[in-house]
Amino acid sequence: MSQSTPEARERGRGMDAHNAAMRSIRAENDASYDPHEPTRVWIDEDRTPDGVRDSLTVVLNTGGCRWARAGGCTMCGYVAESVDGGTVPHEALRDQVEAVLAHERAHHDGPCPLVKIYTSGSFLDEREVPAESRRLVAETFAGRERVVVESLPDFVAAPKLEDFLDRGLAVDVAVGLETATDRVRHDCVNKYFDWADFVTASEAARAAGAGVKAYLLMKPPFLTEREALADMVDSIRRTADHAHTVSMNPCNVQRYTMVDELHFRGGYRPPWLWSVAAALERTADTDAIVVSDPVGAGEERGAHNCGECDERVETAIEDFDLRQDPTVFEQVDCDCHATWETVLDEETGFCQPLAR
Template structure:
């Protein structure tokens, strides 16, 4: 692995961003540790085809990096209510609750279980080895499990319980961008692309797959720069990930992006940009999907208000069929505005004269 930095003491260049992101966090301590943050049922395109899925966001106390300041767009730390950590028993109670909700709402067990914590399921401080083994056993009757983690924590040992349970196992890594400068200076994430490639190699050697999460439009990038960054990132991540999830930025509470947004320094990406990136990368050797959160709202990825729903639906169709022809069927007058933005928008903080 590349240099792993578990205590997140990353020197001066990140201090300012960490101070800013850390100051903006609001923690809401003391939630019920036996309840998961959220669960929902859905359908997902997997390497084996379209499958039913159960997503569980565990409250594990949250991401270590978020507590050190964290990423400029991430407000998930506010959702992790138990900063002191959550016990084995409480985590299993969260899984029980998720299973009860699934039994109430679905016809049968979902094929795929997606386990997130807005942190790392493979971090022993969030979820201990004993708990991971019990979780693997609980879901051994499913087809596939997706496990969110930062790259630092990917080891064959930690993946073993899931693989031994006979589950197709994917590590889900928030890579955000393949560009180290954008990841460090705009997203404020501490690892470099090489660390992701190395973690992916470890996962693949152990018999697991990789699902890469990319961010469309970190702060400080223009709309057109954001599109180029996402296209290039998808092309590079497809070399080791069988599935890529493109996440257009939503303005979350208590984040640096929210401050910029209120100061007129940030607009979430256009849904046309999401369509453009999916269209341009349709032939890469990976499933590429996008599930825009808050689509059509001012704080979420949006177009003019008239066409948001139609474009969102086209993106949903693309997720299931991977056919870029779906985008040829949608149009709106606001495409002209979007094109003008791509042409004329200048980088954030560009000098007025040179």
């Protein structure tokens, strides 16, 4: 459906150099992982179009994202957690699914109505998850209410979604769009597809009867705090027309990534929690559900404020996620809000000369 395959995009688009740098950073990682165990599994609550539900979240250990093998996105450390250099056979994925069910039995009273399946790549990419394994997953979770499957736009196609839809499950495709601005997605995130590809994939999903959950990245590298906030507000507004849920991920500093290298050299700071709150507050009037669950909030490597108010602002963000009520942010304040405003006014991009 689209020309935006990882391979086609890498050539002659200025991404070659970016990818070469990413490959050399990732090569520093020599950990390896068991293909019979999922990368991660946990149970919490999440908002769906039908309300808040207990949620079983699974990160399956697959061969990892194809794009990450080429070099991949500047902030993405997930590939560091995938099985080295290859695909995971069906039998191993079956063991992973068994391990997930065992975890759920041990930690939850009955089956969770919502199941979210991530792979550190694309669950709908058949090189990563063979059709046989995808059908096994669909069959395993057939009695649930809703399944969310992660995929890049290239791999979204009705027959793959029908494996789930035909079993009576509500299905959402989770797409890591990152931003609605092609220039930022290409040059700051180093992600290869275009906004138009996302729109096409979202239309295909919706025509098949599935929903779309879009993930946006707050403050990729090379943007100032103000640029990042403006891009996020604009991206949420545009994306809300094509997805029932928009999940904003504040960029966090993961190992073996370009963001990590920049952070180490003083060239990157994760976003302020004030920026996360401001983006949610300013877009609360959109039709989509807009949520954010900042990874590592309050820590140096995650979205953070001054250290004094982080927990309070994080709690306000959690309240907003559940209630979608922007007034929750009126109840938090701190002296560092003024510092954040100064940052918005004064910060310039990394490597900008101070004098000429």
